[in-house]
Amino acid sequence: MTNKPLTVFLANPRGFCAGVERAIAIVERALEQYGAPVYVRHEIVHNRFVVESLEAKGAVFVEELKEVPEGVPVIFSAHGVPKEVPEEAERRELFYLDATCPLVSKVHREAERHERTGRQILLIGHAGHPEVIGTMGQVPEGAILLVEDTEAAHTIQVDDPDNLAYITQTTLSVDDTIEIIAVLKRRFPAIHGPKKEDICYATTNRQEAVKEIARRCDALLVVGAPNSSNSQRLVEVARREGCQRAILVQRAADIDWDALAGIERLGITAGASAPEVLVEEVVTACREHFDVTVENVSGVVEDVIFKLPKELTDKVAIA
Missing domain, CATH: 3.40.1010.20 (4-hydroxy-3-methylbut-2-enyl diphosphate reductase, catalytic domain)
Structure with a gap:
């Protein structure tokens, strides 16, 4: 029996943003420069695949600084930390790197x-x-x-x-x-706001890309983690735009194919902390169930790059 045809609309831009790429690079570069283990306070970004990939290279993820032993580097996640965290690290004379998104x-x-x-x-x-x-x-x-x-x-x-x-x-x-x-x-008419809105360029661009395809789709898959705020927002945006079958999946194994029965047009995007390899995995899985035609929907081209901390570019040694 031949599979039913399915047009897959790939949203652009999707997946990793500059802040996520920088945070992951900080962990990888620290492992290269200082050797394993390198400790990371909280998930570096909200994606289990990324976290497990870094764990395999020697990163150790903890929730609190008190779990970090003496004499090893510690990295603060892309989400940012309260001031008390670096202050505690300095009291303990820990060598730390801040991967907070700029x-x-x-x-x-x-x-x-x-x-x-x-x-x-x-x-x-x-x-x-x-x-x-x-x-x-x-x-x-x-x-x-x-x-x-x-x-x-x-x-x-x-x-x-x-x-x-x-x-x-x-x-x-x-x-x-x-x-x-x-x-x-x-x-409060006198309230002060930021000169430039605080919602980041990547969040805005990914939401606009979903709006572009949502009304053309019978269903839409957002590749991302349940604790990823920007991924959850993409699901909400798609539903608000009229695609009620917008579903968050961490990876291909999570797809409920019964929920996609009878569809002819499927949108796919990814949250800012989801790697492209997981999008490719989802498209491959679709090919096993449908006769797939992929259409890349053009959107904003992102060229933002954030520098790594000078400690990783100047080869700073741990005391």
Whole structure:
């Protein structure tokens, strides 16, 4: 029996962003330069395939700094960490490398600047996400209030409506965030915002690419991890654009083929922490179930590159 035809629309851009590529390169270069083991506080990026690949090379992932022994390098994840983490590392005289995405660091600096000028800060983001924990940890406790959705934006109480600023997590839904900001600006006309929006270029570009294909698809697969904020947002964006069968899968083995029965057009994209090899794996799996024609849908061409820390380019030795 011949397989039914299936047109696969590959979203562009998709997968790794510059911040993720930099974070992974930091771990790999540290392993080359200092040898295994190299410890990493929290998953370097939210993708099990990436984490397990680095573990196989000698990286050891831990949740807290207290799990890191003396005399080995430790790396902080791309999501950023509260100030207390590098401070503790310095107290213990640990050699550490900071893989925080530069676009997350930009938000950290914004928070510090607003706090120095005495503004109360509203952070638009998701409670418990490592990036939010890291950003809130840049300033004294209580200086930042978290706004998770439009309902919170309508109800949040502030000390001084004329002395406010907002910042955002970098991996949010662009459309949801616009709605939340609109509510805050209506309630607090004097609120200060960033000169350039905090949502990162890669998050924005991947969401736009999904919008481009979602209405043409019977179903859409987002390759990414359940704890990846930007991957979860891609599912939401696809559904908002009319593709209700938008499904998050970590890799090909997770695909529920019954849920894809009868489809003729399938969109595929990947979150910013998902490697292209997993997209290729999903396309290969599709070929086993369908007669596949792949159409690459053109989008923004990304050319952003972030430099590695000077410790890895200047061959700094561990004391």
